[in-house]
Amino acid sequence: MKILNLIMAALLAVLPFTEAKGRLAVVDPILPLIPAPRAWQPAGQEIAVADLVRIVVAVDDQAASRQAELLVGWWHQATGRRIPVQIAGPGEPPAGTIVLRVTGQGPDTAPVVPGAHDETWEMDLTPDGIEIRAPEPAGLFGAMESLRQLALSAGANGTLPCGHVIGGPRFGWRGLLLDSGRHLQDVDFIEDLIDLLALYGFNVLHWHLTEDQGWRLEVPGHQALTDIGAWRNYGDGGRYGGFYTAADIRRVVSHAADRFITVVPEIELPGHAKAALAAYPELSCTGGPFEVETQWGIHEDVFCAGSDAVFALLEDVFDHVVELFPSRYVHIGGDEVPKDRWLACSRCQARITDENLDGVQDLQSWFVGRAARQLADRGRRLVGWDEIIAGGLAEGATVQSWRGTRGAVTAARAGHDAVVSPTSHAYFDYDVGELPLEKVLTFDPVPAELEPEHHHRILGGEMNLWTEYVPQTEIHRQLVPRITAMAEALAAPAGTKDFPGFLRRLHRHEGFWPVLGVMPGPASRPLQIRAEFGTDGGYRLLAHWRDDEDHAARFSGTGLRIQTGLASRPAQWRADVPPEKQPLPAPLEWTSAGFSANTRPPGDILAMARLESDSDTMVYGAPAVVELHESLALGRPVTLVHEPRERYAGYDSFPLTDGVRGGLRFNDGHWSGFEAVDLDATIDLGSQSVDAEISIRCLQDANAWIFLPTEVRFLGSDDGESWQELGVEAHDVPDTEQRVIIRGFSVRTGRKTRFVRVVATNHGICPDWHPGRGKACWIFVDEVLVRK
Structure with a gap:
């Protein structure tokens, strides 16, 4: 018995525990917060969620009082119980109290400059209750969201670990770009999305409101922008679109501000403006006419830099924007601007001469500079994609670096601020096969090559969600769970990222996402x-x-x-559903x-x-x-007249005869891609086959310049030299089809044949309507099957 007592004493010395209702409870050492706090000192005790029965604020703490009402709603969502808000009385609060304190002064809603105020906080969790302290309301809100995570993880009947927590983000700009130009989202959904951003500590919603494919902001006096520019008309008679009224915008901005999120609007110029030009073709170089684009990509018709009417329109647009959005920043895009129209435009060439500019690249810099001055006159600062660096940065401009981090380095060294969101780590429209959660977690907005004296110029980073292929119903799947990794990357102290530990915390969050109505996609x-x-x-x-x-x-x-x-x-x-989504x-x-x-x-x-x-x-x-798939060609060598591009040559040595078909992602490793050439493949079956079916499948993804072959010819031979045509198959799929299409082509031999040859004719060049018109097309083929 003495030995047993010694063993128990030793165990109790190393295991954190608390005595609760007559029993010993081992405390989970993991604090399931994302992003991780700056410091966590566990006390080895716990408090039951059910024992927390009230929220207390000081009588003169109006900021804490307003936020307490939010916490009441969150607590009900997490536990099913509503707890009252009370004013603090004399002495210590009673057991079971959540105390909220703002210890200093600060704005009660989102600052107009993201990250301009103190967002640090402290939280003490004890067996008697919880106390949260923050210098400013923004910090108090961040702490409340952290407590919300703990309550959601624990559930109504769970417990919270006791200890001291210190929190606060590393960067002041922690954002999401939401593209509403390609696909529109309804206001209720955006408010729910803002709630999700707030839960994970983000403080910027970068709202992309205009595009070639849609103008989403109603502007007084310019009704055509939304009557015409907000709607896409398709050849089959279909129509897609919509826009946001001033009341919609105010509702979103107010909802975000209450959660300390600044909404930064983006009005694209001078490119990605086809929707505006459809409404006002006279603002182009050619005079139109135009339609709102139904195809994604880069389009050559842009705002005419030689037209003063363009800047008159922008005056009105900016007047309305600054009325609706209190943010100090306004994003103007500035990316992917073709110069062909400007080169051929007499007004643009006259502008170059009048302003003593050095060609069309300087003309874009001049255009952005004029927009910057228009915004400065209204007390706003311009943000633009890293293309605005070319030709010289406008005074006070902030650069958003997306083509790697080089733009951020150049801007910071030149004395300009930068937001970093490179395609390599921050493009959440990319499939998780290209951008997995584990890679997002490694993101650091501060470029490795940037000198320490310029680090303060890096405001933070964003995750960008472009919506060409992401309608509202798919947004959660694209964002979650990768949003958690970006939250960690932008808020956690440098050098503290621990992937195994992060996964353990993430696993605790997976359980409460359904409570929030969030349907996550895969992580990787x-x-x-x-x-x-x-x-x-x-x-x-x-x-x-x-x-x-x-x-x-x-x-x-x-x-x-x-x-x-x-x-x-x-x-x-179902033949039209990819394997990973099939019922198993x-x-x-x-x-x-x-x-x-x-x-x-x-x-x-x-x-x-x-x-x-x-x-x-x-x-x-x-x-x-x-x-x-069973096939007589399985593992047989293939002789190709033209080799596939190395990047799209498949995973193995026999990509066309390995029995594996590809899915809807052309880069899934099971498709072979041929650029500018036909597929011409010969397979030696090793022996003659009687009346077999020969089939191939091809993929069309017009937005990736991949088109179905115009026709597929099937040939057979006994000796591999003399060929007999077995059949030809064409198709009726239009090249304008926006969906990803997989189309099969097949023929029965009707005779004995040892050698099989398949020739798929390349579409040639991208058609005139396509952004890549005149450029080479691709053929993608996954498998040649020969089946009896």
Whole structure:
């Protein structure tokens, strides 16, 4: 018994615990906050959520009183209980109290300059209650959102760990760009999105309101901007669009301000202005006529830099913008401006002469400078994409660096502020296969090459959500869970990012997202499956990291391992739904050793690999899922007249005969891409086949310059030299189709043949309506199947 007592004493000395209602409770040492606080000192005790029964504020603390009402609603959402707000009396507050204190002075809503005020805070959690202190209301709000996370993680019947927490962000600009030009979002949705941003400590909504594909801001006196410019008309008679009224804008701005989020509007100029030109064609170089664009990309018709009427319109637009948006910053875009129209425009050339400019590049700098002066006259500062650096930066301009970080370096060294949102880490419209959560977490807005004396010029960063392919229904899937990694990257102290620890905290958040109405997408696509063939005809499948070296190191210590499985392809699968979204047979047989087959697969099957934790049910990222198809051509060598581009040559040595079909993403590793040439592929089947079906599938993604072949010819031969045409198939899919299309082409041989040849004719060049008109098109092919 003495030995047992000694063991118990030793255990209790090292385990944090609290005595609660007559029992010992081991406290989870993880504080599930995202972003991580600056400091966390656990006390080894806990307090039950149910024991917190009131919120108390000081009688003269109006800022805390207003925020307390928000906390009441959040607490009800997290626990199902409404707790009252009370005014502090003399002495210490009673047990079960959440105390809110603003210790200094500051604005009660979002500052007009993001990050201009103190956002630090402290929180003490004890068995008797919680006290939150902050110098300014913005800090108090951040602490309340952190408490909200803890309550959501714990649930109504859970407990909160006790201890001392210090919080506050590293950067003052922590934003989301929301593109409402390509796809419109309704106001209720935007308010909910603002709530999600606030939960994770973001303080800027960069609202992209005008585009080639839609003008979304109602402007008094210029009704055509929304009567015409807000609507896309499609060839099939369809119409898409809409706009925001002044009342809509005020509602969004007010909702954001109450959550200490500054709304920064973006009015694109001089490019990406086709919607405005459709309304007022006289503001172009050619005079039009124009329609609001239905195609994504870069379009050559832009505002005429030689027209004074353009700047008269901008005067009215900016007057309305500054009336609606209190933000000190107004974004004017300035990116992707073709110069062809300016080169051929007499008015633009006259402007170059009159202003003593050195060509059209200087003309863009002059245009941006004039817009900057218009905004400065209204007490606002211009923000623009990093193209505004060319020709010289306008006075006081802030640069948003998206083509890497070089623009931020150049701006900072020149004495200008910068916001950093590079495609490599911050473009959340990219699929998680290209930009996984684990990569977002490594983002640091301060470029490594920037000298320390210029670091203060880096205001922070943004995640950019362009919506060409992201309608409102898909926004949560694109943002969540990657929003949590960006929150950590922009707020956590430099050098403190811990991926295994972050995943443990993230796992606690996954459980409460449904309570918030958030439907997340995958975090990553860390795995891939490829086929290998032996000289003896053997066949096996390998599941492995997409990037062996980086991922093996990155996932070390996470407790995640690759799990794999096989299943017969369910007959009820829909042909128009990608495999990873299909209903899977249950249960799947998972094994840790991988899967293989020494012979060819017996019919069509499904292969899957995923990352799964040994210790619990945590699954990370999207599974790698492939359909494997039985084929007489499986593993047979392919002779190509033209090789695919190296970047799109497939994962394995036999990409056209590995039995694996591609999905709707052209870069998923299972498509072979041919630029400016035809597909001309010959396969030696090794023996004659009787009346087999030969088929291929091609992909069309017009916005990526990938078009279906104009026709596919199938040929057969006994000797590989003399060919007989077996059939030709064309299609009726229009090249203007905006959706990603996978189209099959097939023929039956009707005769014995040993050699099979497939010739798919390239579309040639992009058509006149396309942003890449005159440039080479691509053909993408996934698999050549030969089946009896």
